Amino acid sequence: MREFASGKLGLTITLDQENAVVFGFPDGSAFEVFKPTDSDHSFFEHPVPGIIVDNVFEARAELEAKGVEFIGDVHEGVEYSWGTAWSHFRAPDGHVYVLISRPEMHPAESPRPFDELRICLAVSDIDEAVRVYRDGLGMPIVDEWTHPEGQRGVLFGVLPAAIELFDEAQWDFVDDSETGERFGADHALRVEVRDADRVEALARRLEASGATRNGTLTTTPWDQQCLRMGTSETEQLTLFTLPEAERVVREQARARLPY
Incomplete structure (x- = not known):
């Protein structure tokens, strides 16, 4: 067994x-x-x-x-x-x-000192942005609000997620490798999927929600398959697959994260 x-x-x-x-x-x-x-x-x-x-x-x-x-x-x-x-x-x-x-942590791991991490993005058209994240990426809305003066916010639930830090040279290397040009942005969203067929399916779904393709599926020097997309908010959105060996290692690491 x-x-x-x-x-x-x-x-x-x-x-x-x-x-x-x-x-x-x-x-x-x-x-x-x-x-x-x-x-x-x-x-x-x-x-x-x-x-x-x-x-x-x-x-x-x-x-x-x-x-x-x-x-x-x-x-x-x-x-x-x-x-x-x-x-x-x-x-x-x-x-x-x-x-x-459950214990506060997985065995032999350290507990995190917070309950939830939020990454906030300012957008000019919140309804259009919601279509990309909710309808395109399939993220569930867990809260949304409108203040008396009209200010609006929407909170999406995302699990699992990660924060990735690049130095400037790595940032340029990623741009060059994925698209052959540099976009000058200082942040991006990267979405991991299982294989190239799912990259294409998700790309079509995102296009139906208003996103555009910034190139074609590309194999990077680090053996990931990547497809760069964009939104009218100029957000960089990369769909990517991991090599099988790296995917297994990443899944094992996720399994040890604090619950």
């Missing part, structure tokens, strides 16, 4: 414990396989869905007050467990479920 999950499904092992192997996902969720040495889950008769909660003790008390019957006591994790606490219960469908709380 370990080989099936890692070799065939392509999942990444994030914890190899005494009685279990945990395959992590970038969003903090996981797929856990118990080894033959495990003796604590003999009541499992099928795959068990886990529901992530902030506090297992509080969530269990709330459900017990509503008549939900739990199996055994609350279990608390050790230093390198995937969860800090968990507790199983049986639902009316006859299946077992588990409440589980």
